[in-house]
Amino acid sequence: MPTSRGAGRYAPSPSGELHVGNLRTAVLAWLFARTSEREFLIRVDDLDRVRPGAAERQLDDLAAIGIDWDGPVVYQSERLPNYAAAVTELTAAGRTYECFCTRREIQQAATAPHGPMGAYPGTCRQLSEAERAAKRAEGRVGAIRLRADVTEYEITDLLHGRYRGAVDDLVLRRGDGVPAYNLTVVVDDAAQGVDQVVRGDDLLPSTPRQAYLAQLLGLTVPVYAHVPLVLNEEGKRLAKRDGAVSLSDQRALGHTPEDVVAAIAESLGYSARTTAELREVFDRARIPRKPWILEPIGLFRQEGCP
Numbered sequence: 001m002p003t004s005r006g007a008g009r010y011a012p013s014p015s016g017e018l019h020v021g022n023l024r025t026a027v028l029a030w031l032f033a034r035t036s037e038r039e040f041l042i043r044v045d046d047l048d049r050v051r052p053g054a055a056e057r058q059l060d061d062l063a064a065i066g067i068d069w070d071g072p073v074v075y076q077s078e079r080l081p082n083y084a085a086a087v088t089e090l091t092a093a094g095r096t097y098e099c100f101c102t103r104r105e106i107q108q109a110a111t112a113p114h115g116p117m118g119a120y121p122g123t124c125r126q127l128s129e130a131e132r133a134a135k136r137a138e139g140r141v142g143a144i145r146l147r148a149d150v151t152e153y154e155i156t157d158l159l160h161g162r163y164r165g166a167v168d169d170l171v172l173r174r175g176d177g178v179p180a181y182n183l184t185v186v187v188d189d190a191a192q193g194v195d196q197v198v199r200g201d202d203l204l205p206s207t208p209r210q211a212y213l214a215q216l217l218g219l220t221v222p223v224y225a226h227v228p229l230v231l232n233e234e235g236k237r238l239a240k241r242d243g244a245v246s247l248s249d250q251r252a253l254g255h256t257p258e259d260v261v262a263a264i265a266e267s268l269g270y271s272a273r274t275t276a277e278l279r280e281v282f283d284r285a286r287i288p289r290k291p292w293i294l295e296p297i298g299l300f301r302q303e304g305c306p
């Protein structure tokens with residue numbers, strides 16, 4: 001629930017085990033919140049790609065590395081009425097339209113002149129009611145898109161400074177009825193009083209869309225800090241196959257959660273074995289600006305490969 005202290009959060013998707021890159025981002029989000037006297041919340045993004053039992057294991061892993069949180073864990077699957085209410089509000093304000101495009105049609109459609117790369121070209125924006133009825137009669141189920149009146153929006157990020165990025169007619173509710181990430185994250189952060197969003201910098205490009213949407217809904221735009229990801233030796237986003245990258249992999253090798261915290265601390269330029277120790281010395285101005293390249297050696301070597 002909203003508090004005057006403000007809050008940070010970590011919002012994992014329970015699609016599998018957290019790897020050390022996820023854990024490092026969670027540690028950073030926790031450090032930013034705790035060293036600014038904010039609450040720290042956990043929200044499980046369980047609208048899609050859910051693996052049974054994964055959420056529980058992720059929460060256990062976060063606790064094992066010394067991340068604590070305030071209040072009950074929020075599950076997005078229990079908040080569907082809130083997302084529907086936001087879509088209703090935007091629709092009542094004339095801010096939405098139905099889109100019947102398939103993924104393929106969107107890829108094939110020429111992007112509007114001077115429009116942002118990869119943006120939805122607005123194909124269904126001007127459909128008449130009769131045209132929409134004809135699409136539905138073909139058995140097509142429409143997604144709900146935002147009728148955006150800008151093509152760019154600027155946000156401020158603690159690490160990236162002022163950042164301008166594309167805004168298009170983003171999907172609010174998918175054709176399968178599932179509310180879209182860009183909507184749920186905005187609705188939930190505001191409802192939970194989250195005023196500080198620390199997450200991986202792969203999400204930076206979609207942040208202007210979210211900030212624009214928050215502003216349309218009359219919600220406060222949070223402070224952002226998009227932190228560098230952990231990459232594998234090839235410079236690609238870390239994945240399970242990149243070695244002993246999860247806490248359970250590490251335990252199987254005889255390592256403790258403190259060993260993993262120590263490796264994360266070292267990647268941030270600190271010597272610490274617990275998140276409590278790290279909190280004492282953490283300086284957000286000193287965050288490395290480059291990705292952590294995780295080599296499959298030392299702590300993260302694959303089993304059987306010395």
Ligand SMILES: [Zn+2]
Binds near residue numbers: 122124125
């Ligand atoms: Zn469309």
